[in-house]
Amino acid sequence: MVRRAFWDLSVVLSGDESTTGDLQALITAAKEAGFRGIALNTIxxxxIESKHRCRTRALVASAGLPELETAVEDALTWAPRLGYTFRVLHRLTVRVREAADLFVFHSANEVLQTYDIVSIEVPNEKLMQQAMLLDTIDLLCFPLGARASFQLKRTQVHACAERGILFEINLNPLLARDQVTRRYALQNARSICQRTGHGTRCVLVSGAASPLQMRGPMDMANLGRVLFGMSETNSIAAVSTNANYVVRQGEARRATGGKGAQWIRHLPGGAPHPIASEDEPQDEVRSMTLAQKQ
Known part of the structure; x- marks a missing residue:
């Protein structure tokens, strides 16, 4: 049986008033749900201002994360058999409004290096076309709770695949009280899955802001399969293999100073997409600049 590591790459701490108790509650809920790790999302x-700092990293440091990591064996009896410790990553999501907001996404920006995962939320096709050319982002997001201003094209999906960019589907808008928001979220998520080959290059996240909103990995996979039209294989990969690829992509980007690093491995003939697996230790990192790719 193949061992899978499940990730939730979008857990939101509500505002600057978040305490270490809120963080501990989210981490405990994620451990009990069966996740290997979470990503604390800063929106x-x-x-991005030059004085911007990663506040979640300071909060985790004040909470004493090493003690939380070693507590996994006490909280979950199966954790020692799996052989890994719980990880807390830090993610940045920028909701771009105009083209000038994209100018800060370059390898010399030290702010981006303070985050393990960097993502962009684009409201229209024009900004998406520009975001696709960036080598410093790991995830591409869309405002699912609003009416879509454009439809994702397969050529755009292929262009993102060449740069190792995956698409995020956030489940949190499906829990909104507004019926219109829920309807748009469902329509947009189904459209993204359809354009990406039944969710081949998608990552499912909970967007949870409280332990009550935290869902288990298999629950998220079942929602992707039933509501969004994902295949069973792709829905499970969206919370395991694909999410792990984003984590490794971020690690490679930070290790090379943001110079467009990607995880590369040889694929057999007819492989559907270049997703690295956490079960293959022979993967290696190659740093490639944009000029080298072209």
């Missing part, structure tokens, strides 16, 4: 609207 920024507009351009």
């Amino acid at each position: 920024v609207a507009g351009r």
Whole structure:
């Protein structure tokens, strides 16, 4: 049986008033749900300021994360058999409003290096076309709770695949009280899955802001299969293999100073997409600049 490591790459701490108790509650809920790790998502609207700092990293440091990691064996009896410790990553999501907001996404920006995962939320096709050319992002997001202003094209999916960019589907808008928001979220998620080959290049995240909103990995996979039209294989990969690829992509980007690093491995003939597996230790990192790729 293949051992899978499940990830939730979007857990939101609500505002600057978040305490270490809130963080501990989210981590405990994620451990009990069966995740290997989570990504604390910091959302920024507009351009990133040069003085911006990763507040979640300071909060985790004040909470004493090493003690939380060693507590996994006590909280979950199966954790020692799996042979890994719980990880807390830090993610940045920028909701771009205009083209000028994308100018800060370059390898010399030290702010991006303080985050393990970097993502962009684009509201229209024009900004998406520009975001696709960036080598410093790991995930591409869309405002699922609003009416889509454009339809994702397969050529755009292939262009993102060449740069190792995956697409995020956030389950949190499906829990909104507004019926219109839930309907748009369902329509947009189904459209993304359809354009990406039944969710081949998608990552499912909970967007949880409280332990009550935290869902188990198989629950998320079942929602992707039943509601969004994902295949069973792709729905499970969206919370395991694909998510692990994003984590490794971020690690490679930070290790090479953001110079467009990607995880590369040889694929057999007819392989559907270049997703690296956490079960293959022979994967290696190659740093490639944009000029080298072209």
